[in-house]
Amino acid sequence: MSYLPNVLFGLLLVGAIVFFIKNLNRIRKNILLGRHIDRSDQKSERWKNMARIALGQSKMVRRPIAGILHIIVYVGFLFINIELLEIVLDGLLGTHRIFAPVLGGFYDFLIAAFEWFALGVLLTVIVFWSRRNVLRIQRFWKAEMNGWPKWDADLILYFEIVLMTLFLAMNAADYALQLRGAADYIVAGSFPISKFLVPLFETITTPNLMVLERTFWWMHIVGILGFLNYLYYSKHLHILLAFPNTYFANLKPKGSFANNPMVSKEVKLMLDPNADPYAAPADDTATDFKFGAADVTDLNWVQLLNAYTCTECGRCTSQCPANLTGKKLSPRKIMMDTRDRLTEVGMHLEKSKSPSINDGKQLLGDYITPEELWACTSCNACVEACPVDIDPLSIIMDMRQYLVMEQSAAPAALNNMMSNIENNGAPWPFNNQDRLKWNQN
Amino acid sequence: MTTENHNKIKIMEVPTVAAMAAAGKKPDIVFWVGCAGSFDERAKKITKAFIKILTQCDVSYAVLGTEESCTGDPAKRSGNEFLFQMQALTNIQVLNAYEVTRIVTACPHCFNTLKNEYPELGGNFEVIHHTQLLEQLLVQGKLVLQGGSYKGKKITYHDPCYLGRANQVYEAPRTLIKKLDAALVEMKNCKSKGLCCGAGGAQMFKEPEKGNKDINILRTEEALETKAEVIAAACPFCNTMLTDGIKNKEKSAEIPVKDIAEIIAEAQDL
Ligand code: SF4
Ligand code: SF4
Numbered sequence: 066m067s068y069l070p071n072v073l074f075g076l077l078l079v080g081a082i083v084f085f086i087k088n089l090n091r092i093r094k095n096i097l098l099g100r101h102i103d104r105s106d107q108k109s110e111r112w113k114n115m116a117r118i119a120l121g122q123s124k125m126v127r128r129p130i131a132g133i134l135h136i137i138v139y140v141g142f143l144f145i146n147i148e149l150l151e152i153v154l155d156g157l158l159g160t161h162r163i164f165a166p167v168l169g170g171f172y173d174f175l176i177a178a179f180e181w182f183a184l185g186v187l188l189t190v191i192v193f194w195s196r197r198n199v200l201r202i203q204r205f206w207k208a209e210m211n212g213w214p215k216w217d218a219d220l221i222l223y224f225e226i227v228l229m230t231l232f233l234a235m236n237a238a239d240y241a242l243q244l245r246g247a248a249d250y251i252v253a254g255s256f257p258i259s260k261f262l263v264p265l266f267e268t269i270t271t272p273n274l275m276v277l278e279r280t281f282w283w284m285h286i287v288g289i290l291g292f293l294n295y296l297y298y299s300k301h302l303h304i305l306l307a308f309p310n311t312y313f314a315n316l317k318p319k320g321s322f323a324n325n326p327m328v329s330k331e332v333k334l335m336l337d338p339n340a341d342p343y344a345a346p347a348d349d350t351a352t353d354f355k356f357g358a359a360d361v362t363d364l365n366w367v368q369l370l371n372a373y374t375c376t377e378c379g380r381c382t383s384q385c386p387a388n389l390t391g392k393k394l395s396p397r398k399i400m401m402d403t404r405d406r407l408t409e410v411g412m413h414l415e416k417s418k419s420p421s422i423n424d425g426k427q428l429l430g431d432y433i434t435p436e437e438l439w440a441c442t443s444c445n446a447c448v449e450a451c452p453v454d455i456d457p458l459s460i461i462m463d464m465r466q467y468l469v470m471e472q473s474a475a476p477a478a479l480n481n482m483m484s485n486i487e488n489n490g491a492p493w494p495f496n497n498q499d500r501l502k503w504n505q506n
Numbered sequence: 507m508t509t510e511n512h513n514k515i516k517i518m519e520v521p522t523v524a525a526m527a528a529a530g531k532k533p534d535i536v537f538w539v540g541c542a543g544s545f546d547e548r549a550k551k552i553t554k555a556f557i558k559i560l561t562q563c564d565v566s567y568a569v570l571g572t573e574e575s576c577t578g579d580p581a582k583r584s585g586n587e588f589l590f591q592m593q594a595l596t597n598i599q600v601l602n603a604y605e606v607t608r609i610v611t612a613c614p615h616c617f618n619t620l621k622n623e624y625p626e627l628g629g630n631f632e633v634i635h636h637t638q639l640l641e642q643l644l645v646q647g648k649l650v651l652q653g654g655s656y657k658g659k660k661i662t663y664h665d666p667c668y669l670g671r672a673n674q675v676y677e678a679p680r681t682l683i684k685k686l687d688a689a690l691v692e693m694k695n696c697k698s699k700g701l702c703c704g705a706g707g708a709q710m711f712k713e714p715e716k717g718n719k720d721i722n723i724l725r726t727e728e729a730l731e732t733k734a735e736v737i738a739a740a741c742p743f744c745n746t747m748l749t750d751g752i753k754n755k756e757k758s759a760e761i762p763v764k765d766i767a768e769i770i771a772e773a774q775d776l
Contacts, residue, residue: 491575
């Protein structure tokens with residue numbers, strides 16, 4: 066009987082972790098549906114990028130208010146997770162505050178620090194909530210945020226408020242019991258914040274308070290395991306994926322767009338007078354190859370990782386010249402659409418158990434319209450603004466490539482421009498022989 | 507052109523790489539004029555201004571003339587990778603045949619494409635933007651800047667996306683402006699946060715999508731907010747966009763939009 070809580074705790078913990086890993090594997094599998102791209106170079110540069118941007122939050126603080134608030138939550142979250150280790154050990158072993166005797170005076174310091182962090186997180190999260198719902202900062206209210214994304218953002222904040230409150234309540238009840246000298250409650254820890262809650266328990270009898278303390282303890286840990294598993298369904302996944310995402314990010318100058326190697330082959334063949342036009346095509350000219358991207362599987366795996374990492378913060382969209390002038394394009398929506406379509410494809414593959422993703426839908430058209438794609442000025446403002454190094458522009462460009470090279474579906478004016486380049490080597494209809502005429506007048 | 511500067515250096519003799527090669531010579535640097543610089547009426551003036559400075563500073567340069575062709579930037583940004591690579595390979599053949607090692611261009615789009623997208627296709631050159639060359643000349647003491655007519659003037663500088671964010675060149679143009687003893691005033695969105703003029707990604711060649719404003723108007727408004735007397739640009743396309751914006755705001759008479767090269771040439775009274 067007395068082992069029941071430990072067993073229950075063990076089952077809960079294992080269950081939560083197994084479920085979470087299962088979902089992470091789904092994500093991994095989906096990301097690997099993307100085309101190959103080599104990002105195994107410049108390892109030390111990549112580690113630095115990750116340390117600076119993900120760990121160091123360097124791009125977050127470019128907006129100082131949101132940046133600093135975010136750092137409070139982020140650091141608080143990291144530190145309070147140390148306490149999680151103790152909670153898990155206590156749960157499994159049936160102990161109470163297992164670290165207290167080991168750490169002595171330092172334990173008091175730690176618990177006090179956690180409490181301060183908890184308060185910091187609690188207050189910051191309330192500010193975050195107000196920025197979204199009272200100040201109604203524009204980037205949180207764009208069209209693509211309607212429905213679930215808006216809910217998701219608020220839910221994360223509620224989760225954090227509840228978890229921090231439970232943490233403090235649990236400590237307060239514990240402290241109250243310590244003060245009463247209750248059995249099993251060793252006198253340990255220092256409670257600079259929760260001590261103010263102790264008077265709330267004055268009228269509660271000791272046995273009832275013990276039940277209450279256990280209830281807070283259990284709710285807190287169940288809440289954390291729940292939150293862990295919520296990540297998969299949420300933009301909050303960025304707390305994990307920001308790390309690989311910044312590691313694998315593009316390190317080239319932002320203006321350097323990838324050259325399609327398949328095209329290089331063809332062009333070289335065309336320009337080479339000695340080439341044999343009947344030579345067998347190389348192996349990688351697979352029959353289903355297409356230029357550019359119409360669906361998520363035509364994107365590369367880093368672009369798909371980008372999609373799962375997106376925090377939906379909208380910094381990209383709030384800097385996008387097209388979006389600022391009322392065009393339909395929103396780089397955040399490009400990322401959200403890519404992720405939603407990828408999730409859909411993944412689920413379809415799982416259900417149908419066949420390797421084909423013929424579900425009659427695709428990213429282009431069903432999610433992202435040509436009108437959005439053609440509004441982009443390729444200005445890189447979105448890429449620059451993204452705190453986790455996501456590149457919406459590369460997806461836009463790949464989809465344009467598909468529109469033009471597979472469907473000849475460019476706007477008429479662009480077709481004119483392109484035929485000018487083809488015919489006379491300039492985007493306007495001028496004779497190339499007149500190139501030096503600027504010289505005269 | 508030359509008539510109004512009768513006592514100035516003869517600037518209209520522009521050496522071509524081909525002519526130099528025929529004479530057994532090679533320029534230190536090739537000036538890639540670009541399509542806008544060659545054909546667009548407004549941009550031609552930038553080309554001329556830059557040539558005047560090159561001549562005055564005694565730079566050994568040459569242009570490709572009729573052997574130059576579009577870099578392919580607008581084709582690539584439109585999605586026509588095939589046309590882009592055709593253009594790139596043709597240009598690379600020409601440049602490599604002349605054993606070109608250094609290129610300067612007044613167009614950030616040409617600059618970006620030549621610098622970043624040609625190497626993988628076999629074109630390896632040192633590519634710099636004209637504001638970078640001008641800054642180098644300044645450091646070397648070949649270009650001596652005095653404020654001239656720009657002394658004390660309020661100038662705001664618009665970062666071209668393909669120079670700034672795309673290639674991290676933010677300071678060269680600003681150094682030049684400051685050297686003119688002009689008062690550089692920044693727009694609220696500048697440097698890495700600079701707002702696009704609306705021309706990039708081949709937008710220059712098409713109508714904008716439906717929206718509530720044109721991008722160049724928004725950017726022009728930001729420029730006007732600074733109360734600057736001159737808007738400095740460093741890209742022929744930005745120049746066109748902002749010139750149109752200023753026209754739209756009926757401020758053409760008061761607030762000129764000028765390329766950095768034009769400003770310097772004018773300040774030098776070239
Ligand atoms: S690159 Fe395109 S999507 Fe990104 S900010 Fe510029 S216009 Fe918007
Ligand atoms: S792409 Fe980056 S900037 Fe844009 S919403 Fe996602 S995380 Fe934020």
